[in-house]
Amino acid sequence: MNPLSQHLWQYGYHDRMSEAELKPAFFERQDPSPDALFYAEPRLVTHIDDHAIAAASKVYGELLPNNAAILDLMSSYRSHMPPDLAWTRLAGLGLNEVELRENDQLTDYVVHDLNANPRMPYGDAEFDGAVVTVSVQYMTRPVEIFADVARVLRPGAPFILTYSNRLFPTKAVRIWLALDARERAALIGTYFKRSGGFGDVSAADAAGNGPDGGPHDPLFAVWAHRIEA
Numbered sequence: 001m002n003p004l005s006q007h008l009w010q011y012g013y014h015d016r017m018s019e020a021e022l023k024p025a026f027f028e029r030q031d032p033s034p035d036a037l038f039y040a041e042p043r044l045v046t047h048i049d050d051h052a053i054a055a056a057s058k059v060y061g062e063l064l065p066n067n068a069a070i071l072d073l074m075s076s077y078r079s080h081m082p083p084d085l086a087w088t089r090l091a092g093l094g095l096n097e098v099e100l101r102e103n104d105q106l107t108d109y110v111v112h113d114l115n116a117n118p119r120m121p122y123g124d125a126e127f128d129g130a131v132v133t134v135s136v137q138y139m140t141r142p143v144e145i146f147a148d149v150a151r152v153l154r155p156g157a158p159f160i161l162t163y164s165n166r167l168f169p170t171k172a173v174r175i176w177l178a179l180d181a182r183e184r185a186a187l188i189g190t191y192f193k194r195s196g197g198f199g200d201v202s203a204a205d206a207a208g209n210g211p212d213g214g215p216h217d218p219l220f221a222v223w224a225h226r227i228e229a
Contacts, residue, residue: 163219
């Protein structure tokens with residue numbers, strides 16, 4: 001991976017974002033209808049190109065533990081886990097049952113709307129790692145969601161979020177649409193900081209396109225590890 005951390009933090013994005021108030025208006029969306037309605041019809045497609053998918057798989061392969069219980073949040077038709085990563089469990093949580101059922105990497109799944117209820121139907125310290133793939137931009141209650149991810153993770157477990165420039169604009173929150181790639185990483189870092197339960201935040205340009213894009217879909221990763229409760 002091509003680390004972006006120094007670029008993200010050295011210009012003060014992270015500090016300014018961390019100190020700023022996360023106003024409710026930031027999390028408004030063009031389409032305020034319930035997410036369950038928007039995602040009612042299955043989309044059996046991938047939402048980023050093969051280059052970005054490979055980059056996400058590489059990130060997960062490098063950061064997730066082997067032979068572990070992994071949680072795939074806001075999951076759908078594909079989880080993009082690398083073929084050489086072994087797991088004892090890959091639990092998917094998403095909004096469309098058909099998509100989840102068709103995901104052949106998942107060992108189990110649950111249909112659950114995190115924006116409606118950030119409390120997940122899992123026990124404390126149940127997982128060794130968690131991921132969100134190109135979906136963090138849809139979180140309307142991110143600090144609450146991140147706090148509950150911390151609850152279900154064991155100490156030392158990574159929480160990894162990847163994002164690109166592909167999205168459903170009517171469902172992305174207002175603040176996400178207003179930021180560039182570096183600022184979006186800083187925003188995710190703020191979610192980690194405000195939620196508690198996580199250590200230092202790292203960020204990287206996982207696809208190697210640079211913040212201004214390239215011939216393929218960009219893919220950025222931001223992650224932190226669960227600290228001792």
